[in-house]
Amino acid sequence: MIKRTLYFGNPSYLSLRNAQLVLRLPEVSNNDTLPDTFKKEAERTIPIEDIGVVVLDHSQITITQGLLEALLENNCAIITCDKSRLPVGLILPLCGNTTQNERFRDQLNASLPLKKQLWQQTVQQKIANQAAILESQGIIAKNMRAWVGEVRSGDIDNMEARAAAYYWSSIFPHLDSFRRDRDGDPPNNLLNYGYAILRAVVARSLVISGLLPTLGIHHHNRYNAYCLADDVMEPYRPYVDGLVCEIMESGKDYSMLTTELKAKLLSLPVVEVGIQGRRSPLMVAVAQTTASLYKCFNGELRKIIYPEL
Incomplete structure (x- = not known):
């Protein structure tokens, strides 16, 4: 089942009742002139089991501990936004798989050659998907198609950076000297928001697959709590770029x-992607990717399953 992404951008009271998220609006609940029957009818309820991602985008949102507990027990990712209304925090369940200890050990014991091969596969698919985005915009990408075959184990030649330089200089031809920079000019704002949603979806799926999002196969910044999520999301980034x-x-x-615009970017989890010859919502495809990654760690597979644009 495809999990829902919920966005709350106004003052709200969020609570739990009968395994349902209950949404109440302060202006209705606190209005003594309104009859109780109207207040009751103004409530909205959503089954907890249907929710995959929750975005809290207002400083006057009140959420109960009971609801937080229920959401996390159902492997929901909760994104909080800052005063600029940009994603600033991510809450994930501590335990998302029944054999988590075993899976942690397999992840921790993964050999360096294996991790280098997995990063090679990741970079290859990222470049291939970036090339597909450029071609969909009518931009020549033969060089990027050629670079896919030149990526070696561990990407020791840093083909990812070479491809990125060409990609970002070409993808928005009507913009003069566009530079991909988190703090740069629009559409960097759209890219930042979309990537934050993607990161949450990937991190959530890693936890469900019993993996530690902190321990990456390539990214290893000591201050980054989601290195593995940043690794796995790389071939999925072009889907955000396509929405932008x-x-x-x-x-x-x-x-x-x-x-x-946020609503458009929040549709990312249900964007159709091609994976293993089938069409699937992106959130479902990510689950296939993270499940295959664990199988690589435990020796069942030698290749991560990634989507192809």
């Missing part, structure tokens, strides 16, 4: 992250 291209082509003003 659609927004820009629509002619909408993207200088500010409006609710409408």
